[in-house]
Amino acid sequence: MLDDRKLDVLRAIVTDYVSSQEPVGSRALVERHDLGVSPATVRNDMAVLEEEGYITQPHTSAGRIPTDKGYRLFVDRLGSVKPLSVAERRAIQTFLSGAMDLDDVLSRTVRLLAQVTQQVAIVQYPTLSHATVRHVEIVSLSTQRLMLVLISSTGRVEQRLLEVAQVDEEEIGSLRALLNEAVVGQTTGEAVRTLSGLVADATMIDIVQSPAARAIAASTTARLAAATLLEMLGSDRSSRVVVGGVQNLGRFSDEFETTVKPVLEALEEQVVLLKLLGEVSAPDVVTVRIGQENPYEQLQSTSVVSTGYGSPADAWATLGIVGPTRMDYPSTMASVRAVARYVSRFLTQG
Known part of the structure; x- marks a missing residue:
């Protein structure tokens, strides 16, 4: 187990790498974060993190970047999903408020998710047996x-x-x-x-x-x-999903090991998307699958953030996003949960 200081160093590396898209060095960490230790101590902590497989050095004499294992620990140690701002919540509510029927709700939802997360959004149709x-x-x-x-x-x-x-x-x-x-x-x-x-x-x-x-x-x-x-x-349409924001992948073409093409091909398969979202979880439970945790090889350079939507006692279906492993996990998790909450409320009260 890592001590709190090394967790702070890992958290700082993830935050800086997601923001800058550049490998992170010890000097930059000391300058940008109040870690309370010297650059030499940070270098030693980074060496331990690298030895344990939480970060890696992509090039000789370069800084470090998080691995899938590092992102996993970062997400697991978030503690709780941060709340959205009043303005963000109001924007979500306004976007969904004009929907006329279920098709319209899901169409608006997938566009909204893609817009607020800048990732590929996926929304499953409700399971009508519920x-x-x-x-x-x-x-x-x-x-x-x-x-x-x-x-x-x-x-x-x-x-x-x-x-x-x-x-x-x-x-x-x-x-x-x-x-x-x-x-x-x-x-x-x-x-x-x-x-x-x-x-x-x-x-x-x-x-x-x-x-x-x-x-x-x-x-x-x-x-x-x-x-x-x-x-x-x-007629149960729960085997259908709606996808939006595929064009967002173009912004991350350098994030994938070869090209973005295998990812795009996988996202065209409805069965793949349903399995990617996973089993319907309870509303408010946000699930994150990172890189190698995904069951499809073409998508192992991506992360999936998903949650159930429906009533508190009975989740109807799942919605979520797919994006590169280098993503802003706290904000993305908050957005996915908030959108699911509003969709649940809209469908329950509509």
């Missing part, structure tokens, strides 16, 4: 065209057009009430089972049907609406 049905709406567009709208607790809004025989407002109202009574307040899985049972019962004329099943059986429009809603409930 959501509940908030409301089902049926809107009459004409006498023979309806719009079926599904709204979930995750903020998901999905719409489908229905071509029907002529239908009046009274029938639409009855159908709206029927569907809402059947599924509102249920999880997606529960709603699928309930609606599947009603649709199945509606086809069984030789058994005693429930009033809801009889209503579905008696109307072509009701059967179509129920079948369409069932299809909407069954």
Whole structure:
């Protein structure tokens, strides 16, 4: 274990290298940081840090730079994620406040994350099995065209057009009430089972049907609406991710061992991105994977900072950033956590 002084030296090296992009020497550390020791002592501490694998010397007679192991220790010893400023929090809230539906929320979120961190942002679609049905709406567009709208607790809004025989407002109202009574307040899985049972019962004329099943059986429009809603409930987009800020990698082309191309190719694979974000963690728990800790060789010159978003008791999905290992970890971790908090609040209260 390193003593506090050597940890202070490592912290100073990481901070200066992230800021300057240049290897850090002992004299510069003494000049810029109040370490309370002589340059000779700092050189001795740096020698120990290098021997232990926390820093390395990229060139002869050059200063030192952190290794993956050094960044790992730096992140682990942060203690807590620093809070954002009032201005930063207000900017995040303003950016998300105009979102209309889930697609819009995630599109804004990925742009916001890329902008505030200057890294590549990744946001996973919510796992709908964790959501509940908030409301089902049926809107009459004409006498023979309806719009079926599904709204979930995750903020998901999905719409489908229905071509029907002529239908009046009274029938639409009855159908709206029927569907809402059947599924509102249920999880997606529960709603699928309930609606599947009603649709199945509606086809069984030789058994005693429930009033809801009889209503579905008696109307072509009701059967179509129920079948369409069932299809909407069954479509889980949690295997999808949204990516933004890929152009930010261009600023760090010299950070990668060969070229940025393998990184870009890996970021095009949805399966890779989902595994890169890792298992959904609880909101407010920020996970950092550095360099060689990443499971894909093409991405082992990058770091991934991620967290879950959702309700405190149930994370729906994950969001995060991908960037070079030389990044401002405290600020990036704070930004990822803050954006996740605002997305969770927006979807819960929206």
